[in-house]
Amino acid sequence: MPSKLENRVARITLLLKLLLGAARTLVNPRPEGTIGTVKQPRPQPTRLRLWLTLLLGIPLAIPALGQDGEATHLGAWLHTISDLRGPVALDYTEGGALWVVEADGNRISLFGPSGKPSRQLESSGPWLNPRGVAVDTRLYVSDPAYRRVLGIAVEAWHEADTVVQGPSGLCEPGALDAKDGRLVIADPLGGRVVLFQGSKRLELGVGLLGEPTGVCLDDEGGTWVSDAARARVEHFDPDGNHVGGFGDYGAFRGLLAAPSGIAWWNHRVFVADRDNHRISVHTEGGDLLYTVGLHALRPREGKGLLHYPSAIAVSADGTRLAVAEPLDGRVQVFSRAMGAEPTVDPLRRVTPQASAHYGPAIRASGQWMLLVEPETHSVLLHDTRRDEAPIELTSFGRRGSALGRWIQPEGIWLDLEQRTAWVSDPTAGILDQVLLRIDPQAPLNQHLGAAAWVRRVNLRALKRDLGGVSVFHDPRPTAICRREGKTYVIDRANRCVLVIDETQTCVKVLGAGVLLKPIDLCFDPKGILWISDAWQGRILGFDPNSGKSRGSRGAGALQSPDGICCDQEGRIFVSDRAANRVLRFSSLGAVDLSIGKEGLGPEGLLGPRGLSIGKDGNISVVDHGNHRCMVFTTEGEFVRAFGSKLHVRPAMQPKIYDEWGNKR
């Protein structure tokens, strides 16, 4: 046991260290965006190299890993490419230029090594909605709307040729990589990866992969896949055989929550862990070397702080690491820095954690309101009887595959009279019915463990001839709507709506062959089923009995329609995720109101998703990118916000808090 003297010495040493650290921060604040610069063996040469890189754009000024005996890491923030429209994929050219796919802008942009834009391929090109990009001898672009991958000679890009075409081949091609004549395509909805090597076509990970969202090739012909659903990274040899992998679900260092993007360089595996808001760097055996980036807690924080990093690329010389963050519309570029790994900013550790996001779905029934909380893989039941922020009654579900757990809940439906909720999990392909054992008239209280699972319907076990329509892919159920005892659920993989009766049998399929990316659905008072289609940029109406089209709305006005709901007067509200607003369509079909704009104030929205009209007639909008829900009157007046305190303050108290959540 330490003596009194030893204790005192230790306390004094700790105090001195803290004071010294604070003084350093005041005198010489850490370079913006670097993730800790406290421990640097030789700060001057590093700073000189940084300036040389910034001024002259000479990446060689910074040593690559292992060169000249110095330990360096990729993780010092260099610059940010901002004002992008939903960057979802990127890849470096041999010369260090960066191609970025902007999904919401339907374009692919090229940026020079210093981050300056140099070229833009616009959406009037051959693709409808680009998703992945890879550079080899040509530029390869995945076009999930047409289930194909295009090969493009940049100088004649209007004459792109189709390299791979679905639907029997690909369900929805996403991330790509190309190297030495090999092309590898991730098919997240198909649960597999397709590798092309000359005339050879190999399917990788069938039956193993859940949702492969990232893919990359190494120098030895191997393929690396990040599987967001299974929180795993898998490795395949050049013949497509599975040879190993690593990863387990969790938030601690070394664990993965949603590995979304992946890159390989010099026997290092870089993983963009979306839900842990960081980049993990591993050996090929899976050992964690270090992590880059901390969770951006305050709204729009960046400069090395990350918010849902989704895609990643490492330059050919290993001196640059680019990270795409679609929600914040930016790509952050990191460079090499001294030391084997970044040191953690000690001040950052005491910052309070931000609350989880909401969304995508929200549903109300009577005084109850149901919300999905994606990061906890659970569903929250709120009571809205008070004229204030709703009270959370209970939450149910957690991550897993058994009954009572979900990999990623997405669609929800709520029926107060039956005290029942329905929840879909597209990754598992299931639809759950849950009894909520709560008396709606009881005084407001927490009801832990109030949910009892009634049944689970495994849509993947249904026959392939659903309601008389053949389907190619395993169903991925998302948004849910119920009417007259039937459940209408969107199947994203097969781009249709499945109609399921009380016997849990699929009796009809709506919209097959018409829909491209159905997101949400609702009924209007006349009984027409309206479906929002993100890739068509409009909402489509269907007769639920005959399946015939009943027109469409929003073409030209909507960019990426998402949530949809309808009021008693037949007015339809649609959230536009890419345009950060909600549009109201009159019963005649014209846009007569626009609610919200990008921001955090009382009108602010960032990537709005689900919508629902509550008992009080107000409309609740899942403000997904802002960690909160916004409540407006149907005339567009702000009522209240609830959710993460940091993000709610600027809306509720705009005179006190600015757009960044700081006190004015």
Place this chain on the structure above:
Amino acid sequence: MKASTWTWILCLALGACGGEETQPVAADPPTAESTDPKPADEPLPLKADANGGGFRLELIPSPHPIPLNRDFSLRFRLLDNEGQPLAEPLKHMALDADMPEHGHGMKIAPVLEEKDGWIHASPLLFHMPGLWEIYVDRTQGHVTERAQLSFKVY
């Protein structure tokens, strides 16, 4: 205060946290109205309707009441709505237990065996005091239904 005094206080505090006292257990079929467990003298077998009403569950824990932090076993069978035993293949059944108020389950997974018209499950372990729920899931085709019983373990 001296370091030795703190050590004594710590030892006393740790001692107070220990112990494996076994207390009576109650069981209750879930309803939409209540999850309150019934008294420990509930006659065996314990009975519950499936949450969706598709079948009935009869369950006998051993020992009864269920002990805290000690292995136990149980046997159960499924009946149709007329009370006739269902000849259900074992592979279509699953049994698990959870603490719904805590959001976690058991630390062990029981093995199921069919014998004498009953399905025997062991070992099970309720390692914490509080409300536990035992779930029996039955899968038919593409639909899985659940029956459950609540237990308060002290």
